[in-house]
Amino acid sequence: DAKTTQPPSMDCAEGRAANLPCNHSTISGNEYVYWYRQIHSQGPQYIIHGLKNNETNEMASLIITEDRKSSTLILPHATLRDTAVYYCIVRVAGSQGNLIFGKGTKLSVKP
Amino acid sequence: ETGVTQTPRHLVMGMTNKKSLKCEQHLGHNAMYWYKQSAKKPLELMFVYNFKEQTENNSVPSRFSPECPNSSHLFLHLHTLQPEDSALYLCASSPLGGAGLGGETQYFGPGTRLLVL
Numbered sequence: 373d374a375k376t377t378q379p380p381s382m383d384c385a386e387g388r389a390a391n392l393p394c395n396h397s398t399i400s401g402n403e404y405v406y407w408y409r410q411i412h413s414q415g416p417q418y419i420i421h422g423l424k425n426n427e428t429n430e431m432a433s434l435i436i437t438e439d440r441k442s443s444t445l446i447l448p449h450a451t452l453r454d455t456a457v458y459y460c461i462v463r464v465a466g467s468q469g470n471l472i473f474g475k476g477t478k479l480s481v482k483p
Numbered sequence: 484e485t486g487v488t489q490t491p492r493h494l495v496m497g498m499t500n501k502k503s504l505k506c507e508q509h510l511g512h513n514a515m516y517w518y519k520q521s522a523k524k525p526l527e528l529m530f531v532y533n534f535k536e537q538t539e540n541n542s543v544p545s546r547f548s549p550e551c552p553n554s555s556h557l558f559l560h561l562h563t564l565q566p567e568d569s570a571l572y573l574c575a576s577s578p579l580g581g582a583g584l585g586g587e588t589q590y591f592g593p594g595t596r597l598l599v600l
Contacts, residue, residue, distance in 0.1 A: 406588070413571065413594075413596065414593055414594065415485070415487075415489075415571075415573050415575075415591035415592050415593045415594045416526075416573070416591045417485065417591065418485075418588055418589070418590055418591075421588060466587060467587060468514060468516075468531055468533075468538075468539070468577070468579075468587050469528070470526065470527070470528035470541070471518075471526055471528070471589060472525065472526075473525050473526055474525070
C-alpha cells in the first residue's frame with residue numbers, strides 16, 4: 373500500500389468546517405483512499421473512502437485531487453465529539469491485509 | 484454503534500488464568516479480524532477469518548487461540564498470557580466481495596482493554 377503523509381495536529385473551532393489534508397503522491401491506479409478516526413481508547417471508526425471522484429456521506433466529504441496525489445477530508449460542522457486522531461490510508465481494492473494507520477492527524481475541536 | 488460488539492470491554496487477568504474475548508457482528512459480513520493495539524504502537528493484525536475459515540495468522544503466539552463458529556461470531560481464547568500482552572484487542576468485520584464497496588472496508592468494534600498482571 374502507498375504511503376501517506378498527514379500533519380500531526382490541527383485545531384478547529386466548534387461549528388466550523390474542519391479540513392484535514394493527506395498526501396499520497398505514490399498512489400497507484402487500483403488503490404483507494406480511506407479515512408478512519410480513533411477517539412481515545414476506542415475502536416477505529418470508518419468515515420469514508422473513494423477512488424477518484426469526490427464522495428459525501430452523513431459524516432464527511434472526501435475531495436480527491438484530479439491527479440489523485442492528495443485528498444482532503446471535510447467535516448462540515450465540527451463538534452467537540454469530533455476530537456480524535458484521523459487516519460488517511462491508501463489500500464488496494466479488495467485488500468484484507470493489515471490496516472496501516474500511520475500517525476494520523478490529531479484534530480482538536482475547541483469551543 | 485458500528486454493528487460490531489465486543490465483550491468484555493475491560494478485562495484484568497493473571498498470567499495463569501484462561502479467559503475468552505467475544506466479538507459479534509450484525510452486519511451480515513463474511514470476514515472477521517482480530518487486531519492488537521499496544522500503547523504508542525500501530526495496529527497489528529493477528530488473525531483473519533473468511534467464511535469461518537482462518538486465512539491469515541500473523542505469527543501470533545499459541546497462547547492466543549481464535550475460534551470462529553460462524554460468520555457472525557469470533558472468539559479469542561487467552562491462556563498463560565504475559566504482561567506485555569496487555570493491550571486493546573480489536574475485532575473488525577468486512578463484507579468480503581461485497582459489490583460496489585470498492586474494497587474490504589473494515590468496521591471495528593469498541594475493543595477489549597486487557598491488562599495482564
